[in-house]
Amino acid sequence: MVDAPCTIRSADPMTCYVKTNWILILILWAAGLLAAAQFGKISLALAEVSVVYAQTQTMLSLAVSVMGVIGVIFGAVVGILVARQGARRAVLFALGLGALMSLLQSALPPLPIFFVSRLIEGVSHLVLVVAIPTLMIQISAPRHYSIVMGLWGMFFGVGFAATAYVLPGIYGVGGVPAIFAVHAAGMATLALVLWPLLPRAAREDIPLNWIALHLSLYGNPRVIAPAFGFFWHTLMFVALLTFLPDLISDMPWVATALPLIALCGTFSVGFLTRYIRPDQIAVISFVGTAVLMGISGGSLWIILPAFFVIGLLPGASFASIPYYNHTQTDVARANGAMAQLGNLGTSTGTPIYALVIADFGFPGLTVLTTVLCVAGILCLVIIRKKIVRMGE
Structure with a gap:
């Protein structure tokens, strides 16, 4: 090829590498x-x-x-x-x-x-x-x-x-x-x-101006698109790994299996992007997560494949960085935004889930996950439209 x-x-x-x-x-x-x-x-x-x-x-x-x-x-x-x-x-x-x-x-x-x-x-x-x-x-x-x-x-x-x-x-x-x-x-x-x-x-x-930097960063849809998909994922992922094993099973291997299955989904994105755009894979991940978690009823055998689908999102988000950004500066800025919003999601997601689960149990967890998936889809669709208007 x-x-x-x-x-x-x-x-x-920079050098254009013809071989990786x-x-x-x-x-x-x-x-x-x-x-x-x-x-x-x-x-x-x-x-x-x-x-x-x-x-x-x-x-x-x-x-x-x-x-x-x-x-x-x-x-x-x-x-x-x-x-x-x-x-x-x-x-x-x-x-x-x-x-x-x-x-x-x-x-x-x-x-x-x-x-x-x-x-x-x-x-x-x-x-x-x-x-x-x-x-x-x-x-x-x-x-x-x-x-x-x-x-x-x-x-x-x-x-x-x-x-x-x-x-x-x-x-x-x-x-x-x-x-x-x-x-x-x-x-x-x-x-x-x-x-x-x-x-x-x-x-x-x-x-380097802190305020101007953030205004320009979050005003550039190409730079921020990968981070916004990643943000809604991080709000869910660590929290689901934290609470789901105890809610759905008393088997100790479940806590180990869930992240490993998600990793398989993440790695598969590198091959899927040969046929599907990274942002489309991210939308598929959100839709699949909402559907599978919604119909699972706490069934382990539905939640296990759901984690493969959940794992697609980080791979799609990182693959979106070079897909949308074509200079070293923009790639670095996009990675910075990923780190910023990823840390924000990881830091706030678990306490939000803890509050919901304390009052509503597993049904509350599924509703919250669905809401976050819908928010992620809306963000990606809106940002994609802005990028298209800018001229892909």
Whole structure:
């Protein structure tokens, strides 16, 4: 198959890759797994960290949520900073910063310093989730954009699963300090590996004004389209993973099966986009989720395939970034918007579902999910019309 012309451009014309650099793609994806572990190393060892600091798990859970707050506030800003400084510099900086914060945490500093380190680590995480997919698109052939973004869409789920797998062994060897030390070593190692491999790019002179930036960002339908679909998904996904297993089954494997099935849906998007536009796949995901959850009646055997359909959405959202945006700057801005709205959805969705379930149980969960799916469909349809009017 002959590749399509290079579409992602910058002020300093980047190399048009006629072959995808799969080795570098996989190394960057591994860096994404370590970015996911920035959340997982605390949330999956919350009980152990709480014992070390003699605090309740509720108190220490703030060390998880504080990283999401960084994404909500600065997601769009980081998108521009990555475009200004270049994704290579951003990734190396973020890996180094993350390694330093994990190393500090391995010393078990006083609790206030620990929380400050998590706040700073939130900056590292945010830069990574904006810069890595920007780089992955840059080093991919155009025909592989959707497959590469489908792979990237799996990073958080796979990263969490991998962290859950290795964490008990690490804890058994050296306790909580070893968890942080191994994470620091992993990030530092990848920074050294990537240093000579990542393509260099000139800095771009892009003005940085927080208010003007958000006004221009959210006024550009091409840049914001992927993020708005992703937002309604994140409002649902973590909450459904949190509450559904206990509501529909007493079998422990269900909690593991649901995210794995969703990951299969996410990865399949890379192949589906050869025949269907990414935004159409996103609409299909919302429609299928609403229908299957609505008719499930709590049946496990309907909810399992529903999670494959739910998993289509993140893959479609990431694939929409290079589909709609054709410059490095806009790709970085779109990734920043994804991080911003994704963190907003993840932070607010679970408490909203908790309130609804407390009063209305499983029927309330299905109604709320349907409402969010309808809102997602309306957003995507409206934004698509604006893009068409602009001239696709």
